[in-house]
Amino acid sequence: MFSRGRAGSLCQTRRVQSEQASGPPAAVAPGPVAACSNLADLVAARAAERPDATALVEPGPPAGPGPRRTLSWAALDARVSAVAAGLTAQGLLAGQRLALLGPGSAAWVVAHLAALRAGVVVVPLDPQSTADETAVVLADSGARVLLSARGPGPAGVTTLPLTEDGLAALAADAALLTSPPDAESLAVLLYTAGTSGRPKAAMLTHRALLAHVEHVGRLGVLTPDDVVLATLPLFHVFGLNAVLGSWVGSGARLVVVDGYPEGIGALVRDEGVTNLPLAPPTLHRLLAEPDLDAGLGRLRTVVAGAAPLPEELAAAFTARTGLPVERGYGLTEAAPGVTATFGGTGSGPGHVGPPLPGVEVRIGDGREPGEPAEIAVRGANLFSGYWPDGSDGPDADGWFPTGDIGYLDAGELVLVDRARELVVVNGFNVYPAEVEQVIAELAEVEAVAVVGRPDPRTGEQVVAFVEGRALSADRVEAHCRQRLARFKRPSAVHVVDALPRGATGKIRKGMLREMTRAEQEQR
Incomplete structure (x- = not known):
């Protein structure tokens, strides 16, 4: 969800010029950067500009x-x-x-x-x-x-x-x-499960939060006259800063609800919503609304993020409503914006638009941007490493490797694949190692492997394969209900005699992924 940040209105503005394109993140953000030292300063700025305008609405049940x-x-x-x-x-x-x-x-x-x-x-x-x-x-x-x-x-x-x-x-x-x-002071710790199964938190400073607001504000998408519907979880970076941050950056009206209420189409119409940021599963809910053909009122901008958007889903929504579905690419460590399709000219599977103003994208070592390789990003919106010591943050030149694979086509990013092990459920990251560690707590478990499989409603589902004598799928599922948040729990548990392994004894997860996809296609 992207906002118009009017130059001169984000507290006061100053211009930070880059002396060298390869400088550290604080030196490479081109254009106006908000001189606010705290994201909450933007609320005071809006109150000074339009004190009586409605800022926040929470509809009744x-x-x-x-x-x-x-x-x-x-x-x-x-x-x-x-x-x-x-x-x-x-x-x-x-x-x-x-x-x-x-x-x-x-x-x-x-x-x-x-x-x-x-x-x-x-x-x-x-x-x-x-x-x-x-x-x-x-x-x-x-x-x-x-x-x-x-x-x-x-x-x-x-x-x-x-x-x-x-x-x-x-x-x-x-x-x-x-x-x-102090804009460099820590503002937010956003937790995900690390690849080791242990929780880790991205350290986001006020500088990072404000830089994202400024970057997307320069796209000129959202104005003070807009109405934004916040259905995305606020503990997730998309809801926290792409929605809340852009709202205070623009001075628009925010309508906040818990999750995805029944009759979301009616809510959009009744509240005069003009801007709807969402995760792809919400498009499914809207398409299932019986009165969708009656229209969506003033709605003019739909932005999908937090998970891959299936092309057929976007096409079906546009065919029913006449509204294109914009999309973007981001990550918690970038607070979160990296690219967006606003103003872009490309299209097709994996296309997520050009980098946001103030953000740089590099493919691999930068010498062959048209060939798929790991995506690295740089900008003032980047985090300061992982809690508590700042480990694994941007390198000395300000670049952060995302672990995702993509390439640039005419300057616009095309995603090829997410980090191989990551499973994304409704826009939330699930690391298989965390789920495997929980299942392995059961004494009967001899080995376990967790993979993801495509799902049209949630993007992906978690699937567990377990070796264990005298072990039932029901027992594994009951244990996961006690130990894991709902989106992390396996949607299917397969108890098998033996997991496929390579010559070194390593479980062949690629084979398991193919098995889950084949099973899905047969349904």
């Missing part, structure tokens, strides 16, 4: 009574400052970590911006995660406070309610608020 919440930019700015002061009064200091656990809501948005304004580092948590998964992330991040919509957290962490009433009780005198102005 589609069925039954429920409050409809609206906040103007001035009211939002005041609430963010009051909650930020309350966090400071709780003893949180700049740089300390605060975890957020709850569904998408106005309260979640306010809490996120308030923590940033207080200089506190936000640790967004998946509300579907198990208690064990939550405890691991809280311990790894050292979070001192948990704002939760689902009850108390583990011992040793102060838990406060992530609700409208909870935030109101937390609020304090904003005059007490202080926040060190």
Whole structure:
């Protein structure tokens, strides 16, 4: 989801010129870069420009009574400052970590911006995660406070309610608020499971978040008169900064809901939504709406991301609605934008458009950009490495290897494949090693291999192959329900006599992938 950031309106702007194209990331971002030191500064800028304009809407439940919440930019700015002061009064200091656990809501948005304004580092948590998964992330991040919509957290962490009433009780005198102005300070820790199965977090600074807002703002897609629907999970980088960041960068109106409500087409029409960022499975839901042919009101821009978009799905949606589906390529470590099809001329499978303004893309060593090789990116929007020591971040010249394979066609990126082991379910990364480690906890398991298979609704599904005497698929599935978030759980478990292995004894996952694809095609 991309936004118009008007030059001169993102706080104040300054121009950073690159002395050499190969310089480090802070020196290579061309064009205007927001001089704000904190993403929450953009809320104050919008409040100064259009104090009475509606900033945030949380519709009531589609069925039954429920409050409809609206906040103007001035009211939002005041609430963010009051909650930020309350966090400071709780003893949180700049740089300390605060975890957020709850569904998408106005309260979640306010809490996120308030923590940033207080200089506190936000640790967004998946509300579907198990208690064990939550405890691991809280311990790894050292979070001192948990704002939760689902009850108390583990011992040793102060838990406060992530609700409208909870935030109101937390609020304090904003005059007490202080926040060190440092764009290089850490803003967010975004967790994924590492390839070893251990959780790891990308360290995103305010500089990285603001650079993404500035980069996509220069595309001129979103204006203050637009209405953006936020259905994407806010703990995911696409929802967190491609949606929330672009919203505050543009001054548009944000309509926030939890997940994908029934009758999403009616919601788009009723709220006057003009811009709809989504993951590909939402297109399936829209195509299944019985009244889709009645139109989608003011909607004019649909942007798909977070997972590969099947060409046939995009074509079916365009045929029904007349709306093209724009797409982009990004990653958590890029906060998240790398490329987008806005303004591009290419098309076809894997095509994700030219690099965003301020972002550089290199294929392999850069000598043969038209030949598929690993994609590397560079820009001020890149992360600062993985928590806690900044390991595996951009190299000395600012380049970060993504692990994805692609090539450039007339300057536009074409994706060939994702990192080989990664499984992407509804836009969320699932690392097979993590699932394998959980299944291997069962004493009867002799060996296990986890792969992904294509799925038209979720992009991919997780499939587990398990060796083990006296072991049933039901037992494996029950164990995974206790230990893994829903999107990480295998959709199919095959108990086999022996897994295919190579000469060295390594499991041949390529053969397993082909088996799952063949099985899918036979359905």
